[in-house]
Amino acid sequence: MSDQILRGIPASDGIAIGSVFCYVPDELSIPVCAAGTIVEEMARFDKARERARLELQSLYEAIKKRAGKEEASIFEAHQEMLFDPTLESKIREFVEIGQTVEHALVNATAELANLLAGMPDELFAGRALDVKDVGHRVLRILLGLPDTALSAVTEPSIIVAEDLTPSDTASLDPKLTLGFATAQGGLTSHSAILARTLGIPAIVGMGAGLLEQVSSNTSMILDGRTGELILEPDDETSARYKQIKAQRESHLQILKAVAEKQACTANGRHVEVAANVGEAASARSAMEYGAEGIGLLRTEFLYLEDTQPPSEEKQYRIYREIFEVMAGRPVIVRTLDIGGDKPPSYLPFPDEMNPFLGWRAIRISLDEPELFKTQLRAILRAAVGHQARIMFPMISDLDELRRARAILETVKRNLELDSVEFAANVPVGIMVETPAAAVLVDVLAEASDFFSLGTNDLTQYTMAVDRGNAKVSGLFQPLHPAVLRLIWQTIEAGHAKGKWVGMCGELAGMTKAIPILLGFGLDEFSMNPRAIPEAKHLIGKLTDEQTRSIAGQVMSLGTSADIENYMKDILVAL
Amino acid sequence: MAEATIPVKHKVGLHARPAALFVQTAAKFSSRIKVKNLTANGNFVDAKSIIMVLTLGVMKDHQVVIQTEGADAQAALEALQALIENNFGEA
Numbered sequence: 001m002s003d004q005i006l007r008g009i010p011a012s013d014g015i016a017i018g019s020v021f022c023y024v025p026d027e028l029s030i031p032v033c034a035a036g037t038i039v040e041e042m043a044r045f046d047k048a049r050e051r052a053r054l055e056l057q058s059l060y061e062a063i064k065k066r067a068g069k070e071e072a073s074i075f076e077a078h079q080e081m082l083f084d085p086t087l088e089s090k091i092r093e094f095v096e097i098g099q100t101v102e103h104a105l106v107n108a109t110a111e112l113a114n115l116l117a118g119m120p121d122e123l124f125a126g127r128a129l130d131v132k133d134v135g136h137r138v139l140r141i142l143l144g145l146p147d148t149a150l151s152a153v154t155e156p157s158i159i160v161a162e163d164l165t166p167s168d169t170a171s172l173d174p175k176l177t178l179g180f181a182t183a184q185g186g187l188t189s190h191s192a193i194l195a196r197t198l199g200i201p202a203i204v205g206m207g208a209g210l211l212e213q214v215s216s217n218t219s220m221i222l223d224g225r226t227g228e229l230i231l232e233p234d235d236e237t238s239a240r241y242k243q244i245k246a247q248r249e250s251h252l253q254i255l256k257a258v259a260e261k262q263a264c265t266a267n268g269r270h271v272e273v274a275a276n277v278g279e280a281a282s283a284r285s286a287m288e289y290g291a292e293g294i295g296l297l298r299t300e301f302l303y304l305e306d307t308q309p310p311s312e313e314k315q316y317r318i319y320r321e322i323f324e325v326m327a328g329r330p331v332i333v334r335t336l337d338i339g340g341d342k343p344p345s346y347l348p349f350p351d352e353m354n355p356f357l358g359w360r361a362i363r364i365s366l367d368e369p370e371l372f373k374t375q376l377r378a379i380l381r382a383a384v385g386h387q388a389r390i391m392f393p394m395i396s397d398l399d400e401l402r403r404a405r406a407i408l409e410t411v412k413r414n415l416e417l418d419s420v421e422f423a424a425n426v427p428v429g430i431m432v433e434t435p436a437a438a439v440l441v442d443v444l445a446e447a448s449d450f451f452s453l454g455t456n457d458l459t460q461y462t463m464a465v466d467r468g469n470a471k472v473s474g475l476f477q478p479l480h481p482a483v484l485r486l487i488w489q490t491i492e493a494g495h496a497k498g499k500w501v502g503m504c505g506e507l508a509g510m511t512k513a514i515p516i517l518l519g520f521g522l523d524e525f526s527m528n529p530r531a532i533p534e535a536k537h538l539i540g541k542l543t544d545e546q547t548r549s550i551a552g553q554v555m556s557l558g559t560s561a562d563i564e565n566y567m568k569d570i571l572v573a574l
Numbered sequence: 575m576a577e578a579t580i581p582v583k584h585k586v587g588l589h590a591r592p593a594a595l596f597v598q599t600a601a602k603f604s605s606r607i608k609v610k611n612l613t614a615n616g617n618f619v620d621a622k623s624i625i626m627v628l629t630l631g632v633m634k635d636h637q638v639v640i641q642t643e644g645a646d647a648q649a650a651l652e653a654l655q656a657l658i659e660n661n662f663g664e665a
Contacts, residue, residue, distance in 0.1 A: 073591075077624070080594055086623035115629045123589055124631050131625060306661070314664055 003230045003237050006206055006213060008181060010227035011192035014201030015245040016179030017238065021157035022216045023150060025168070028139050030102045038092075041101040045091060048101075048141040052082055055137065055147060059170050066174075067197045068284075074130070074166045074190050081134045087112060102142050109135030122186050129189075133165035153177070158222050160214045164191040174198050179222040181229055183210035203227050255533040259290025263525075263536040265518065266543040273536055274330070274526040276504055280318055283325040286529040290536060293330035293387075295452065295526020296504035297322065299375065300338050307345050309371055315378035323386035330387040332452065332504075332526075333379050334431065335372065337361045337393040347371075356460065361394035366403055376411040383423035390428045391452060396436040401447045431504070433457035438486040445497035452526070453490060455505025459483050477560040478507045484516065484554065484563070491520045502526060512567040514538055519551025541574055575643045576651040579612060580658045581635060588632035592662040597624045599657050605644030607654070612637040621654070 035041055056075045064072035081087065087108055094104030109131055117128035140147065150171045153159065156178050161168070163184035169191045172180075177200055185191060185204035195202035201224030214220070214231065221230040221241050230237060263273040274295035275286035286294065302310040302318065323331055339360025343349040347368065352358040365372035379390055392404050405428065415422045428447075432438050433454035441451060459478045460467060467476040477483070487503075494501040502524030507513045509527025514535060517525065525535060550570060557563050584592045600607045600621040607621035613636035619626035621640065632638055638658070642650045657663075 077590075077594060080597065080624045084623050084625050086620055086626050112625050116625070119629070119631050121631060121633065123586070124628055127625075127628050311660070317663065 003233045004213075006210070006229040006231065008203040008206035008227045008229070009187060010224055011185075011187055011189075011204045012195035012200060012202035012224050014179070014199065014224045015241060015248065016158050016201045016220075016222040016224070017241055017245065018156055018158050018178045018220065020214055020216055020218050020220050021153050021155075021159050022211055022214060023153075023159050023161040023164075023168070024211070025136075025161075026145075028136070028143055028145070030100070030106070030139075030143070033100065035095070035098055035100040038095050041095045041104070042092060044142065045088075045095075045101045045105070045138075048138050049082055051141045052134070052138050053079055055141075056082065059167070063170055067194060071194055071197055075170070078130060078134050078137075078166065081131060082138070087131075102139060105135055105139055105142070123188055126186070126189060129163060129165055129184075133167050136165070137167060147171070158220050160210060160220075162211060164189075166190045169194050172200075174200065179203075179224060181206055181210065181222055183208055203229060255537075258536045258540070259288075259533045261290075261536070262292065263539045265539055265547070266541060267545070269544055271518065271522070271539060272330075272502070272524040273532055273539070274332075274502075274504075274524060275529040275532060276526050277322070277529070280321045280325065282529065283322045286532075287325065287327075289529040289532040291326075291329070291529060291532055293332075293524075293526075294322070294326060295332055295502055295508075295524055296391075297331055297333045299334060299336060303336060303338060303344050304342065309344070309346055309374070312374045312378045312381075315375060316382050319379055319382035319388075323382060323388060326386075328387060330389060332389040332391050332429070334391045334393055335362070335375055335379075336365055338364065356466070362392050362400055362404060363394065365392075366400065366407075369407055372404075372407055373411050373414075376408055377415060377422075380411065380415060380422040380424075380426060381420060383426050384421055386423070388423065388426050389450070390426055391431055391450075392428070393431045393454070394433055394457070395430040395444065396434045397440065398443050398447065401430060401444055405447055429499075431457075432490050433461070433505075435462050435486060438490045441490050441493035442497060445494065445499055448499065450499055451490060451494045451501045452524070453487055453501070453503040453505060453508075455483070455487070455503060455507040458486060458505065462486060478505070478510075479513065479516075479563045479567070480560045481555075481558060481563070487517070488520050488551075488555065491522055495521060500524065509535055511535070511538055511571060512564065515542055515547050515550045515567070515570060516554050518542060518544070519547035519549070519554075538574075575641060576647045577639065577641045578651055578655050579637055579639050580655055581637050582632055582658055583634065583661050584658075584664075585634055587634050587636060588627055588630060588638070593624060593627050595657060595662050596654065597622060597627055599653050600650065603642070603644070603646045603650035603653070605642045605647045605650045607643075607650055608641045610639050612639050 056079045060072045060075040090108035091104045094107050095101055113128040113131040117125055119125045150168055153176050156176050158178050159180040161182050163182050179201035181203045183206050189204055192204050201222055218232055221233050262270055264270050272292050274293040275291035276296040277283050277286055277294050278298040279301055302315060340349050340352040340355030340358050395401050427449040429450035430448050431454045432451050455478050459476055462483050463475050465472050465475040467473045491501045500523040503522055504526040508525040509531035554563050588596055608618040609621040610616055610618040611630040611632050614631055616630055640654050
């Protein structure tokens with residue numbers, strides 16, 4: 001017998017195997033009774049509305065705790081809809097023609113929900129469900145019924161429903177919800193978003209008639225990867241899916257276990273594994289992948305998406321949000337790092353023969369002190385109560401570093417004069433990405449609290465190669481002996497001056513480079529969040545003795561090809 | 575009465591947070607405030623009503639017309655204009 005398969009839109013990854021709970025929300029029936037006076041009916045509405053506001057407020061708090069502020073914000077939106085003046089005046093119109101407030105509410109919300117449901121854009125049309133949800137809540141309160149929704153689910157089940165409102169989803173018990181499938185909804189539905197946040201497998205948009213094909217208490221497999229629902233699977237299919245599910249879970253477990261732990265070498269030395277992040281959203285994913293901090297917060301995105309530079313307030317808000325997501329873990333904010341290859345419209349860029357050797361990064365900041373000061377003010381203010389660090393890009397000598405620090409001191413003085421709260425003791429470091437900086441680390445240490453190697457630029461400038469130029473891009477070799485020597489010197493010189501040295505270039509996340517960098521004594525590895533679990537896993541397999549010997553061996557090899565081959569053998573043997 | 579036509583640059587248009595901020599700002603004023611989506615050639619709706627503002631379907635780069643009428647009409651118009659021009663305080 002072949003299994004019956006239904007298909008929808010895969011909305012949240014994972015596999016659920018279990019029994020079905022068909023969820024059909026109670027049709028609230030309004031008892032027949034005569035309407036009171038307009039004043040009486042509207043007073044009942046006001047009272048129910050106030051109760052609804054309190055319910056929504058506590059739902060907001062509960063979801064915020066469970067899934068975060070962003071997921072909870074839907075219940076703030078519901079509170080706004082609840083007090084919508086158009087909703088109220090529509091209800092009043094129906095009451096004025098003699099309806100009870102219950103009927104008036106149903107008619108008014110249906111009318112407004114229909115306006116939204118007919119809109120062509122999915123995001124806007126989706127708000128119809130919110131209006132209905134709000135209306136349903138008030139009606140339920142008017143009828144004196146408790147907030148039950150999905151509380152009838154008492155056994156772990158796969159929920160199948162026509163659609164799930166935000167209130168329905170909020171009442172899902174994640175422990176009893178193996179997964180859910182809905183006839184309606186899209187990837188941007190609140191339920192789909194929440195499912196992804198909570199890691200519940202889900203399929204949406206299965207089409208009308210879903211509930212007619214599925215019955216409660218039958219068995220089902222829900223594959224959130226492919227969007228397939230398999231109804232009453234035979235033993236063979238069940239066994240196959242159980243195996244896939246187990247494999248998937250054990251792999252996730254391993255990575256999760258690794259991600260949760262601090263990165264330690266096999267002999268127990270802790271090295272920091274951090275994430276490179278370019279926006280607030282990826283700070284969240286960095287945390288999921290087990291970042292112990294942000295080793296590089298790129299701020300360019302703030303500068304490139306508008307026709308004017310970002311205001312201090314906007315920057316403050318975004319930095320603050322990222323610091324809060326990282327909850328006390330260190331965050332290194334790199335100041336503006338742009339150049340003529342990607343110029344924002346509001347800066348007077350000259351025509352440049354070589355934008356990569358031109359007016360860029362700290363060079364711009366020093367020439368445009370107002371732009372620079374705005375950013376530093378925002379960082380220092382946002383850093384209050386957090387572990388923020390400031391990092392200047394593309395420093396090539398002590399004079400530049402001193403000038404940048406002098407501007408930072410001016411900014412601090414001005415903040416003091418303005419009596420604005422700011423973090424006074426934010427550590428300040430530099431990116432080591434020019435060969436000049438790499439050979440001057442002992443000198444730069446006078447004014448730098450830490451160093452972070454940017455290997456993409458360091459490779460490009462050391463090898464004098466443009467990696468976008470196919471004719472010569474073969475010379476872009478981050479494992480080139482010349483680049484590795486500069487990295488080694490930087491770490492040695494930094495340590496000799498008592499400063500820690502990290503790396504935020506691509507190399508830091510490459511398995512073929514990690515053993516060498518450990519052997520050099522690198523203190524911090526900052527990488528794409530997705531590379532973190534693998535990197536932590538690898539670090540845990542190596543002892544310091546091993547990596548020192550690997551590094552020594554690598555330093556004796558003369559070409560990148562030799563080094564690549566040697567590392568390939570090392571990794572295979574691990 | 576005061577009136578202004580402004581392009582909305584925010585990536586989600588007048589939806590989610592921008593829509594909420596727009597309505598909250600409008601609600602601070604006693605003037606009657608109406609808004610319409612010029613690009614979609616729709617009708618004016620009450621700018622203090624989140625549901626009606628959503629029905630305008632204002633997306634990125636749509637032009638909206640704001641009309642204010644009342645004691646604080648000018649201040650209301652300026653506040654809403656500034657909100658949209660500053661991209662709702664974000665990107």
